[in-house]
Amino acid sequence: MLQHGFLxxxxxxxxxxxxxxxxxxxxxxxxxxxxxxxxxxxLVFPELCLTGYTCGDLFHSTTLQQAALxxxxxxxxxxxxxxxxxxxxxxxxxxxxxxxxxxxxLHRGKVLGVVPKSYLPNYKEYYEDxxxxxxxxxxxxxPTVDNTPVPFGTNLLFAASDASGLVLGVELCEDVWTPTPPxxxxxxxxxxxxLNLSASNDLIGKAQYxxxxxxxxxxxxxxxxxxxxxGPDESTTDVVFGGHCLIAENGVIVAESKRFQREHQLTVSxxxxxxxxxxxxxxxxxxxxxAYSGTKKEFVTIPFLLGAKSGRLGFPRPxxxxxxxxxxxxxxxxxxxxxGADSLRERCEEIFQIxxxxxxxxxxxxxxxxxxxxxxxxxxxxxxxxVACRTLDALGWPRQQLQAFTMPGFGTTERTRNNAMxxxxxxxxxxxxxxxxxxxxxxxKLLGHSPFGIDITGLDVDRFTEKLRSLPxxxxxxxxxxxxxxxxxxxxxxxxxxxxxxxxxxxxxLGWCTYxxxxxxxxNPNVSIPKxxxxxxxxxAAEHEFADETRQVLLDIVATVISPELLPTAANxxxxxxxxxxxxxxxxxxxxxxxxxxxxxxxxxxxxxxxQARFHREYSAAEVRKWLRVFLTRxxxxxxxxxxxxxxxKVGSISLSPRGDWRMPSDAQATAWLAAVPE
Numbered sequence: 001m002l003q004h005g006f007l008x009x010x011x012x013x014x015x016x017x018x019x020x021x022x023x024x025x026x027x028x029x030x031x032x033x034x035x036x037x038x039x040x041x042x043l044v045f046p047e048l049c050l051t052g053y054t055c056g057d058l059f060h061s062t063t064l065q066q067a068a069l070x071x072x073x074x075x076x077x078x079x080x081x082x083x084x085x086x087x088x089x090x091x092x093x094x095x096x097x098x099x100x101x102x103x104x105x106l107h108r109g110k111v112l113g114v115v116p117k118s119y120l121p122n123y124k125e126y127y128e129d130x131x132x133x134x135x136x137x138x139x140x141x142x143p144t145v146d147n148t149p150v151p152f153g154t155n156l157l158f159a160a161s162d163a164s165g166l167v168l169g170v171e172l173c174e175d176v177w178t179p180t181p182p183x184x185x186x187x188x189x190x191x192x193x194x195l196n197l198s199a200s201n202d203l204i205g206k207a208q209y210x211x212x213x214x215x216x217x218x219x220x221x222x223x224x225x226x227x228x229x230x231g232p233d234e235s236t237t238d239v240v241f242g243g244h245c246l247i248a249e250n251g252v253i254v255a256e257s258k259r260f261q262r263e264h265q266l267t268v269s270x271x272x273x274x275x276x277x278x279x280x281x282x283x284x285x286x287x288x289x290x291a292y293s294g295t296k297k298e299f300v301t302i303p304f305l306l307g308a309k310s311g312r313l314g315f316p317r318p319x320x321x322x323x324x325x326x327x328x329x330x331x332x333x334x335x336x337x338x339x340g341a342d343s344l345r346e347r348c349e350e351i352f353q354i355x356x357x358x359x360x361x362x363x364x365x366x367x368x369x370x371x372x373x374x375x376x377x378x379x380x381x382x383x384x385x386x387v388a389c390r391t392l393d394a395l396g397w398p399r400q401q402l403q404a405f406t407m408p409g410f411g412t413t414e415r416t417r418n419n420a421m422x423x424x425x426x427x428x429x430x431x432x433x434x435x436x437x438x439x440x441x442x443x444x445k446l447l448g449h450s451p452f453g454i455d456i457t458g459l460d461v462d463r464f465t466e467k468l469r470s471l472p473x474x475x476x477x478x479x480x481x482x483x484x485x486x487x488x489x490x491x492x493x494x495x496x497x498x499x500x501x502x503x504x505x506x507x508x509x510l511g512w513c514t515y516x517x518x519x520x521x522x523x524n525p526n527v528s529i530p531k532x533x534x535x536x537x538x539x540x541a542a543e544h545e546f547a548d549e550t551r552q553v554l555l556d557i558v559a560t561v562i563s564p565e566l567l568p569t570a571a572n573x574x575x576x577x578x579x580x581x582x583x584x585x586x587x588x589x590x591x592x593x594x595x596x597x598x599x600x601x602x603x604x605x606x607x608x609x610x611x612q613a614r615f616h617r618e619y620s621a622a623e624v625r626k627w628l629r630v631f632l633t634r635x636x637x638x639x640x641x642x643x644x645x646x647x648x649x650k651v652g653s654i655s656l657s658p659r660g661d662w663r664m665p666s667d668a669q670a671t672a673w674l675a676a677v678p679e
Contacts, residue, residue, distance in 0.1 A: 002163045002306070004605045005274025006327060009193065010040040011228035011245035013257065013265045018052035018235050019064060025050060025071035027264065032075075032083035034266055039325075041085040041306060044195045044228040046243075047117075047173050048101060050075075050091040053199035054235035059092050059099060059131040068092055072104060072111075073146055080109035084307055086158065088170065090197045095143040095152065098133035103170050103197045104145070105158055107304050112158055113151040114143070117172040118182050125201065125239050128174075154182055155299045157191055160306040165277040167191045167301075169223075173198035176217055176227075187221035188290045189299045192276050194223050199230040201239035202259065210244060211253060219251025222279045222286055224271035232260055247271070250279060254329050270327045278600040331612040334587060335594040336533040336652065348540045351533075351651055355387045355525040358649035359500070360395055362523045370497030371402040374489050374518075375424055376565065377416030379534045380526055382423065382557050384502040386541055387525045389427050402429045403496055407436045409485040410468055411565040413573040419553050419560070426550045436488045437461045443484050451481040468568035473575055482566035486517030498522045501646055506531035506586055508645070508656050509593050510631065511638025512564075512579065519641050527648030528655045530593065531562070531586040562586070583634065584627035588615065592631045597654050597662065603628060603676040629677050636670035 012035065014027040028045060035043045047053055050071045051064060058064050068091040075089055086107045093102045093114060100116040116135040120128040135154045142149040158168040169186030176183060176196055183194040194217070200210060210227075218225035224247070231243030242259030245267040255269035280286050332339065338347040363369065373388055375381045385404060392399050406420040424431035438461045445456055452475050454467055493499045501524025503513050508527070513519040526534065535558060542554035567577040580586060588610070595601040595609055610616075610624050619627075642656050643666055655661040 002166060002273055003325070004608045005165075005272055006270040007042065007163075007166060007193065007224070007273050008038070008040050008268065008270050008328065009042045009044075009224065009226045009247060010035050010038070010266050010268040011044050011226050011247060011257070012267075013046060013228065013231040013243035013245055013261075014049070015264055016049065016052055016231065016233035018233075019055050019058055019067075020052075021050050021064070021067040021071035022074070024052065025074040028075050028089060029078040029082055031264060031266060032078060032087055034264070035085070035268075036083045038266070038268055038328075040083075040266075040268060042168065042193060042195070042226065043083065043085060043087045044197060044226045045087070045089045046228050046230040047103075047197040047199040048090040048092065049197070049230070050089055052234055053230050053241070054237070056235075057131070065092055065094055065099070069146065076106055076109060076111060076146070079106045084108060086112075086168065086304065086306075088195055088197055090172070092132070093143070093145070096137070096139045098137050099131060100135070100138065101128065101132045101172060103172055103195075105156075105168070105170065105302075111145055111148070111150050112302050112304055113156045114145065115154060115156055115170040115172070116152070117175060118154055119174045119178050121174045121177075126174075151300060151302060153300070155297055157186060157189065157299050157301045159190070159301050159303055161303045163273070163306045165192055165273050166306065167193070169194045171196055173200060173229075176213065181217065183217060183221060183223075183225075185297055186299075187223050188286075189297070190301075191221075192223055192273055193271065194218070194221060194225045196225065196227045198227055199234070199241060200244065202242035202244070207242070207244055207259065211246060211256070214246045215248045215251055215253050218248035222250055222276055222283060224249045224273075224276065228267075231265070232262060250276060268328050270329045272599070274601075274605070275599040281600075327612045331609050333591065333613040333615060334532050336530045336590055337536045344540060345544065348537060348544075351529070351537060352387065352390060354649050354651050356391045356394055359387060359391045359523060359525050362647070363391065363395065363498070366498055366522075368397065368401075371500060372493045372497040373402060373404050373500040374493055374502065375404045375406050375420045376412075376502075377406070377418070377420035377423075377557060378560065378565075379531070379538055379557060379562065380504050380507075381420075381502040382538055382554065383529070383534050383541075384500055384524075384526050385423065385427065385429070386538075388500050389429065399428045400430045402500075403432060404429045405432050405434055405489075405493060405496070407434045407489045407492065409436050409440065409489075409566065410465065410481075410568045411485075411563075411577055413565060413569065413576060415556075415573070416560060416565060419557055423550070423553050423557075426553065434492060436485060436492070437465065440484045440488050443488065444481070447480070447484075449480050449484075451478050452476070465568075469571055471568060476567045476575070476577075478567075482564070483514050483517060485566050486514035486564070490514075490517050490520055493521075500525065501648065502526055504529050504531050504534050505654070505656060506590055506593065508642055509638070510583055510589060510634045511641055512583055512634075513641060515641050519645075521646045524646050524648035527645065527657070528651045530590045530654075532590045533652075584630050585619070588619070588624065588627045589631050591615070592628060593635075594654065596631075596635075597656075603632065603673050607677070625677055625679065629674060629679065632670050632673045632677070636668055636673075639664050639668065640666040 012031040014031045105112040118135045122129040160166040169191030227246040230241040234241040245257035247255040247269045257267040499521045501521025
């Protein structure tokens with residue numbers, strides 16, 4: 001079975017002697033032993049690796065053909081003890097009065113099937129038509145290999161009966177370079193891991209094209225793709241082979257070999273079968289492709305037992321001290337944040353352009369309305385303010401058309417208030433300061449509410465504020481007190497013009513927003529941007545788009561404690577309401593959100609991925625489980641806030657809009673998910 005849906009695959013380029021089949025078989029066995037030691041379950045060797053691809057007219061020699069079959073027997077026997085997974089080797093096979101360029105699929109002492117090459121290159125430096133027949137020329141479906149009938153054809157799929165969703169499809173070299181690769185049809189009929197035995201010579205610029213080709217094919221097929229190519233031990237009479245091996249998953253290269261290495265190479269990675277199957281379920285056009293392709297080829301599925309490997313995966317449960325197995329792939333701790341300085345500017349510019357374009361279209365449609373935005377001195381409102389200013393510039397409208405309100409309440413600190421006022425001034429918008437404390441106090445009196453148990457009858461704002469500052473920390477909890485302020489701010493904004501929303505994706509996921517308060521607006525350019533990315537964008541804007549005082553203000557905003565500033569502070573702004581101390585670290589919640597929504601990861605897998613992302617360096621296993629339970633509980637309980645979400649642009653791969661990516665009943669229960677997370 002697969003552990004958390006991951007399959008360890010490898011592409012091998014062993015040492016080789018042209019036409020020395022026994023030597024080649026022995027080197028293949030050594031590679032299999034190496035792969036076994038690394039826990040590989042599917043191993044792909046190059047095209048014609050038992051003979052060498054560059055044998056030329058020797059392929060017509062019965063001696064070479066028989067030597068290849070004897071070499072195959074050596075590898076088959078070794079697969080009973082040297083390698084417990086599935087291995088694919090290439091050889092010439094004479095059947096039906098023709099010679100075929102084939103891939104033999106081996107598993108634990110047995111040849112599961114043989115797949116012939118469909119498309120034979122016969123142009124430029126290639127002459128395969130001289131020696132081989134294409135797969136379409138075959139007539140026998142079960143030729144004899146080593147006196148045993150073996151399934152033969154391009155319609156073979158190999159399915160693991162003990163690993164749900166793991167199906168192997170096989171093609172050879174040129175097959176993937178054609179307009180309609182066989183792997184497309186294989187994927188449409190269930191293959192999730194596509195395997196290619198190749199002999200692709202190296203020319204200037206060809207490696208980059210090959211890289212793009214394999215990545216694109218894996219993305220087109222929503223599959224993993226393992227590509228193994230011949231190395232520099234092939235004949236160099238006219239061409240040179242670099243041994244380029246590639247592993248791709250859904251459009252991304254996850255592992256790649258160095259080329260032109262003069263020793264055995266094994267390129268290994270883990271591919272996520274669960275993720276691929278989740279993508280296929282969501283992508284309706286993938287299944288539609290079968291109906292519209294015009295080809296409904298009958299495939300034969302050959303079962304095999306993958307078998308379990310030792311090693312426990314995932315965060316340890318209480319009392320379990322054994323370490324988890326390490327993935328041979330990178331799991332980013334901050335999946336929403338672009339990695340690498342080279343892509344920084346391009347990614348951030350694209351995000352801003354999407355936000356600006358969406359807001360600009362809405363403002364044009366609204367007929368050049370008066371604009372209103374609340375600016376708190378925090379991250380979200382800062383990003384929305386920057387986007388609004390860029391939008392006005394793009395439309396050619398004066399920035400003074402935007403009324404930016406900072407509305408200090410009972411929890412507002414001097415730091416955030418000063419940052420908000422300074423930023424509004426520096427950006428040239430119309431700035432207004434509206435103290436909401438008196439309005440909120442009067443509303444609570446009308447409601448007959450006694451905040452924190454304080455009798456507010458006859459109290460003015462100053463006296464009430466004094467009482468709030470003297471409250472002990474354990475009494476500073478009052479949801480009505482917080483909601484009155486949030487809704488008062490929205491009320492004032494709504495009466496002032498077209499309201500630009502500021503809330504982010506993370507707050508929506510966790511329900512950390514007041515219904516019909518900061519949850520509501522006329523248009524929200526931040527709606528699909530998670531908190532970790534908001535932090536990154538504001539920092540990026542400070543470092544690359546602004547200078548001097550504006551830069552300093554933005555960097556100070558990034559460094560400010562994330563807080564709604566709704567609960568009162570003690571004297572000198574001590575005891576600031578810390579969002580992450582209440583609901584948990586945003587970096588963890590954004591990590592959970594990404595894998596839960598994007599790939600449908602189970603709670604157990606979320607814990608495992610968090611361990612692989614090295615969160616254990618910052619948080620204990622118990623803390624990660626605790627915050628995962630908080631995430632799941634709040635996510636399920638807060639759908640009603642997302643069901644009436646204002647318009648806003650989808651920026652990345654995830655959105656919680658009920659009109660877009662996410663449709664969920666507001667009264668769905670989290671019971672099954674919470675049961676999978678031990679407390």
